[in-house]
Amino acid sequence: MISCNNCNSTITENFCPSCGLAVRPKRIDSHYISHEIQHLLHVEKGIFFTIKELLIRPGSTIREYITENRSKLIKPVTLLILTSILYSIIDHHYHIGEHSVKQIDKAYAKSAVSTISHWVQNNMGYANIIMGVFIAIWVKIFFRKSGYNIYEITVLLCFVMGLGMFLFAIAAFLVGLLHQPVILLVATLLVFMYISWGIGQFFGSRKLLNYVKAITAYLLGFFTFKYAVWAIGLAYDYCIR
Numbered sequence: 001m002i003s004c005n006n007c008n009s010t011i012t013e014n015f016c017p018s019c020g021l022a023v024r025p026k027r028i029d030s031h032y033i034s035h036e037i038q039h040l041l042h043v044e045k046g047i048f049f050t051i052k053e054l055l056i057r058p059g060s061t062i063r064e065y066i067t068e069n070r071s072k073l074i075k076p077v078t079l080l081i082l083t084s085i086l087y088s089i090i091d092h093h094y095h096i097g098e099h100s101v102k103q104i105d106k107a108y109a110k111s112a113v114s115t116i117s118h119w120v121q122n123n124m125g126y127a128n129i130i131m132g133v134f135i136a137i138w139v140k141i142f143f144r145k146s147g148y149n150i151y152e153i154t155v156l157l158c159f160v161m162g163l164g165m166f167l168f169a170i171a172a173f174l175v176g177l178l179h180q181p182v183i184l185l186v187a188t189l190l191v192f193m194y195i196s197w198g199i200g201q202f203f204g205s206r207k208l209l210n211y212v213k214a215i216t217a218y219l220l221g222f223f224t225f226k227y228a229v230w231a232i233g234l235a236y237d238y239c240i241r
Contacts, residue, residue, distance in 0.1 A: 047082075050074050054163040058194075059201025062159050066152050076158035077129065083165035084125035090169055091121075094176025096184065113233030120229065128165065132157040134228070135221025142213040143203050160198035164191040192218070 002011050002023070009018040016023075026032055050073045053061040065073050073079075090096070120127040136154045143153075171187030174180070196218055200211035 046072060047074050047079075050079060051163065051166060054159060054198070057201075058160055058163070058198035059203075059205055062156050062198075062202055065159075066148075066155060073159075076155045076162065079162035080128055080132070080158045080165065081125040083162045083169060084128050087165050087169040087172060088122065088124050090172040090176065091124075094172065096172045096175055111233055112236040113230055116229050116233050124165065128161055129158070131222065131225040132161055134225040135161075135218055138217040138220045138224070139199060139214070142217045143210075146203055156199065156202055160195045163198075164195050167191050167194065 004016040006021045007019045139153050140150050171183050175183045196215040199214035203210045
């Protein structure tokens with residue numbers, strides 16, 4: 001009999017009866033590395049299944065995740081970060097967002113606004129999470145009688161915004177491949193419609209008012225985030241003068 005290295009319980013077989021730690025951990029080899037990568041990406045939990053379900057029935061899929069079964073889908077924050085990273089890689093390769101950043105540089109030359117805007121463009125995963133918080137606050141205000149708390153609404157937004165970033169990534173790839181910037185404009189409209197549809201469907205697909213409130217909450221959250229970035233940059237510039 002030996003003691004568990006994790007919890008000091010007595011072990012008589014191959015695994016600790018208290019915490020489940022193996023007596024002899026698996027050897028680190030190609031199979032181990034492959035499994036760890038899959039676990040990191042949550043491929044074993046169905047990244048493609050998650051994308052498919054979010055495309056065809058986002059509202060009911062996310063409600064099921066929150067209230068019933070969380071084993072079928074990948075984690076919402078993981079989805080948002082992975083799809084944002086995918087978009088950032090494509091954006092950096094094809095320089096898709098350079099034009100918008102240059103416009104900000106012209107308007108706010110040598111300003112903290114320009115620096116923060118560059119950070120947002122280069123860190124879409126974190127920026128989307130922050131923007132999601134702003135949108136979640138407005139969604140909570142508009143749907144305060146729904147019974148869902150701010151954390152559950154944040155999960156909703158991570159899912160729909162994560163799928164939105166996946167669509168943006170596809171659009172950015174097509175823009176870089178075909179050199180047709182109009183594709184990104186069409187994608188922007190489609191993503192806006194998808195996110196609004198997903199939020200409205202989550203709170204009740206049969207009520208038109210839910211979709212109106214979803215559109216309004218999303219727009220208010222987006223512009224609140226945008227103006228907050230400008231306000232922080234301008235306030236910093238004012239303080240260091």
